[in-house]
Amino acid sequence: MQSEIKLTILGSTGTIGENTLDVVSRHASCQVIALTANTQVEKLYQQCLQFQPRYVAVADEAAASLLAEKLQHTAPEIIVLSGVAGLETVAALDEVNTVMAAIVGAAGLLPTLAAARAGKKILLANKEALVMSGHLFMEEVRHNKATLLPIDSEHNAIFQCMPEHYADGLQQVGVNKILLTASGGPFRTKALSELKNVTPAQAVAHPNWVMGQKISVDSATMMNKGLEVIEACWLFNTTVDMIEVVIHPQSIIHSMVSYKDGSVLAQLGNPDMRTPIAHAMAWPERIESGVEPLDFFEVANFEFEKPDMQRFACLRLAYEAMKSGGTATTILNAANEVAVDAFLKERIGFLDIPQIIESSLNHLNIEPATSLDQVLKADQQARLHAEEEVLRNHRTN
Numbered sequence: 001m002q003s004e005i006k007l008t009i010l011g012s013t014g015t016i017g018e019n020t021l022d023v024v025s026r027h028a029s030c031q032v033i034a035l036t037a038n039t040q041v042e043k044l045y046q047q048c049l050q051f052q053p054r055y056v057a058v059a060d061e062a063a064a065s066l067l068a069e070k071l072q073h074t075a076p077e078i079i080v081l082s083g084v085a086g087l088e089t090v091a092a093l094d095e096v097n098t099v100m101a102a103i104v105g106a107a108g109l110l111p112t113l114a115a116a117r118a119g120k121k122i123l124l125a126n127k128e129a130l131v132m133s134g135h136l137f138m139e140e141v142r143h144n145k146a147t148l149l150p151i152d153s154e155h156n157a158i159f160q161c162m163p164e165h166y167a168d169g170l171q172q173v174g175v176n177k178i179l180l181t182a183s184g185g186p187f188r189t190k191a192l193s194e195l196k197n198v199t200p201a202q203a204v205a206h207p208n209w210v211m212g213q214k215i216s217v218d219s220a221t222m223m224n225k226g227l228e229v230i231e232a233c234w235l236f237n238t239t240v241d242m243i244e245v246v247i248h249p250q251s252i253i254h255s256m257v258s259y260k261d262g263s264v265l266a267q268l269g270n271p272d273m274r275t276p277i278a279h280a281m282a283w284p285e286r287i288e289s290g291v292e293p294l295d296f297f298e299v300a301n302f303e304f305e306k307p308d309m310q311r312f313a314c315l316r317l318a319y320e321a322m323k324s325g326g327t328a329t330t331i332l333n334a335a336n337e338v339a340v341d342a343f344l345k346e347r348i349g350f351l352d353i354p355q356i357i358e359s360s361l362n363h364l365n366i367e368p369a370t371s372l373d374q375v376l377k378a379d380q381q382a383r384l385h386a387e388e389e390v391l392r393n394h395r396t397n
């Protein structure tokens with residue numbers, strides 16, 4: 001790599017965080033300046049010993065104290081910060097040029113925004129930040145001349161298949177459609193009548209990818225693809241009608257761009273997040289990621305299907321929310337987070353997830369998302385409503 005990467009990893013103990021550290025460990029020009037987590041003290045402690053960051057930020061205050069105590073004996077030079085303020089601080093440090101945004105859910109918004117305001121190169125895994133507040137987030141990126149590079153494998157693939165000046169408008173550069181691929185998750189072929197009783201363990205067992213629990217459930221409901229449709233609209237400055245979801249169960253083609261001359265460009269590779277991470281870290285150069293090259297003689301036949309919007313109601317709701325605009329996608333995201341958490345705790349059933357999201361979208365006022373306060377208020381209101389729905393479902397189940 002030509003220039004040195006000085007990195008903050010927001011969410012270093014998660015799946016994306018660990019994959020990022022794996023890529024970092026292969027390149028001497030990559031230096032970790034800050035690591036962060038929510039509560040996982042032991043894992044973060046081990047990462048501190050191995051990567052010797054200057055700072056570590058822990059969202060949970062009690063966990064931060066525990067970590068500080070442990071580090072006092074082994075690495076007292078590491079500065080321990082805590083709370084959201086600590087996360088925001090390490091996202092905006094002068095000595096950092098690159099921020100991996102890999103916190104899961106709405107909790108990622110404020111620290112990722114802090115990186116945007118500080119004009120950093122942001123490697124964006126935390127799709128929820130864009131779903132919650134796409135317009136405001138993109139404004140901050142532009143205004144502060146931050147660089148935004150997608151880590152989500154599909155968006156990274158699309159980015160790789162786009163012409164240089166795509167930000168001028170997709171039609172202008174000859175793009176006909178974005179083809180967003182989806183594996184279809186573990187329940188693509190399960191009988192509809194059986195979906196009601198699927199367990200959290202079945203839902204998180206993704207056929208092709210190893211991921212955190214929340215995104216794994218999102219993949220099973222296909223809300224993950226819904227969030228990605230919205231994410232793609234903001235990243236590539238386009239509207240939902242330009243984005244078509246194509247189910248491709250093998251997860252080898254990571255997405256495609258269709259051009260008006262009939263060409264379709266695709267990015268392929270083994271399903272391993274280290275490829276998009278290494279791509280975005282080194283962009284516009286290329287570096288080793290540790291991912292095995294794709295063996296075309298080994299891969300199964302490629303299949304493609306249209307998504308069934310009845311089976312995957314969450315995907316339909318995401319399209320509708322993006323069409324409604326304003327705080328609709330904030331409500332969609334918040335209600336989904338509450339419902340997924342309740343499902344993982346076995347408080348509600350799998351099919352209650354879309355029902356709770358739809359109820360939240362129907363009951364709450366959708367307003368223009370013109371300020372961060374408005375977005376955070378919509379997020380809070382949707383969480384309250386969704387939690388009431390969880391309680392109601394819990395009682396009637």
Ligand code: NAD
Pocket residue numbers: 010011012013014015016017036037038039040059101102103104105107125126127128151152153209210211212213214215273
């Ligand atoms: P994960 O659950 O494995 O890790 C989440 C990380 O966020 C952990 O480090 C955790 O400590 C931190 N975190 C959680 N709550 C927090 C809070 N309140 N405050 C501060 N930190 C908090 O999740 P993951 O699978 O690594 O996914 C991370 C993000 O990347 C998600 O937005 C997901 O949609 C996106 N993403 C993941 C994958 C994947 O393959 N795992 C692929 C594409 C996009």
Ligand code: MG
Pocket residue numbers: 152153154228
């Ligand atoms: Mg993805």
